[in-house]
Amino acid sequence: GKQPFAVVSFPGATVTGCAMSGMNGGGLFIGQNDVGPAADGSARLVLDNMPTAVLARRVLEECRTIPQAEALMQNDKPAGRSIFVTTSSAGNCRSAAIAGGSTRWIGPSSGTSWT
Numbered sequence: 001g002k003q004p005f006a007v008v009s010f011p012g013a014t015v016t017g018c019a020m021s022g023m024n025g026g027g028l029f030i031g032q033n034d035v036g037p038a039a040d041g042s043a044r045l046v047l048d049n050m051p052t053a054v055l056a057r058r059v060l061e062e063c064r065t066i067p068q069a070e071a072l073m074q075n076d077k078p079a080g081r082s083i084f085v086t087t088s089s090a091g092n093c094r095s096a097a098i099a100g101g102s103t104r105w106i107g108p109s110s111g112t113s114w115t
Contacts, residue, residue, distance in 0.1 A: 005060035020053055026064035027089025032056050035081035038099045045080055052078035059086075066094050074103060 007022035021031040032052065050058075055078045063069040069086050073096060081099040095106040 002061040003064070005057075007057075007060070020056055022056075022060050024060045024064075028060070028063055028065065028069065029085075029087045030056055030059050030069065031085040033083045035083055035097070035099060038081055040099060040102075042081060042099045046077070047079060049077045049079040052080040052082055056084075066092055070094065070096070070105065073098070077103070 003025045005022050005024035007020070009020055009022075021029075023029045034052075055073065055076055058076070059069045059072055063072055066086050066088055073084065078098055082096075084096045084098065085093070086095075087093045093107055097104045097106065
């Protein structure tokens with residue numbers, strides 16, 4: 001089932017049902033920012049991938065934990081080069097840099113808290 005969530009966005013984005021940052025009922029937070037030029041020269045936009053804001057919304061609707069969010073973002077790559085930050089109500093935090101066909105997770109494992 002889908003879970004309730006609240007988003008922080010910009011005018012017009014909520015009309016299309018998109019989310020760029022928000023928190024869900026399970027205590028999972030996601031924030032996203034676009035990436036400009038990438039060192040690997042990857043395309044700014046890959047139209048075969050999922051729209052980035054829709055992927056952020058799916059994370060909020062479908063995931064309760066950081067590992068679930070990681071798995072979803074590995075299976076359904078965002079269309080745009082992105083940095084995602086995920087945190088949980090348990091105090092865990094992970095970031096992902098996604099460009100081209102690669103994803104790099106940054107930060108402690110999802111079982112480690114940052115203080």
